Amino acid sequence: MFRVPLIVAIALIIAFGGGILSALSMLNASVGFGAIEVAGWRAFPAAQTAAADPYAKAHRAKGGRLLYGSAEGLQFTAFRDAEGLTLTGTCSYRMSGRTPTTRLWTLYAADADGMRLNAGADLPAATNSQTVLRRRDGSFDIVISRTAKSGNWLAIPDTGAFQLVLTLLDTPAAASTGLSGLSMPVIEQIGCGQ
Template identity: 55%
Template structure:
């Protein structure tokens, strides 16, 4: 007598539970479709536009972040170095080269979830286009690690996986069709504390 209602309830619980779990997993696995990958750097130019796919819109709503619109700029994230090895908080890196044309840019270190990693007081946690020392050709070299370095340096001394976030503000790159031809800074591993 109660067998049929019990089976219906069990089926509904599996369907709703499985659906909620798969949607949550998919939202955590991607920021959406339409990614542009330039070396180690990845950007989602359609993320804040009306053309964004449903996964990107849900991801944006779940994060609660205010993102740059396509005309305002572009955010690139790197989770691996030039050799393809995942970025680690126990290692030192050099970010060198130049950025695409932009009015202003920032480079910061984030944890695996994308939250900024704060440095100890009086240590630099990020750099920007106004404070970065450049070579005569306009290129730069930024050291990122626990040991202070002359020139451009960002403090990094944490556990686990990290990412580098390069934000280009007011850039013609965001509206460019040929983004795959842009030069991005290269991320080179210098060494690791536990190696």
């Protein structure tokens, strides 16, 4: 007597539970489709537009984040150094080179969920194009480390894996025609356990 309703209830629980879990896993997996990768830096230029795929729109809504429009800017993230090793708080890194043409850029370290890391009070947790020291040719070096370094230094806590977030504001790289031939800074490991 209760056998058929019990089978229907179990089937509905499995269907709804599986659907919800698969949707949540897809939202946590990626910002969407159409990623570009330049020298280890990854960006999703279509995620900010009205023509973004449904997963990108849902990811944006779930995270409650304001993304830049295609004419405003572009956000790049790097999880690995030039050798392909995961960035970790127990190692020190040097980010060197130039950024693509932009009016302003910002750089900070974030955890895997994109939340900004804070190494402690009065330590430089972020930097930007207005405060970074440059060479005569316009290139720069930024040391990313948990211990203080001379010159441009970005402090990170002694944590596990992290990512670097480089935001380019008012840049031609945000337009679809500006994506070819971008020159991005290189991230090199300079030591671990120091």
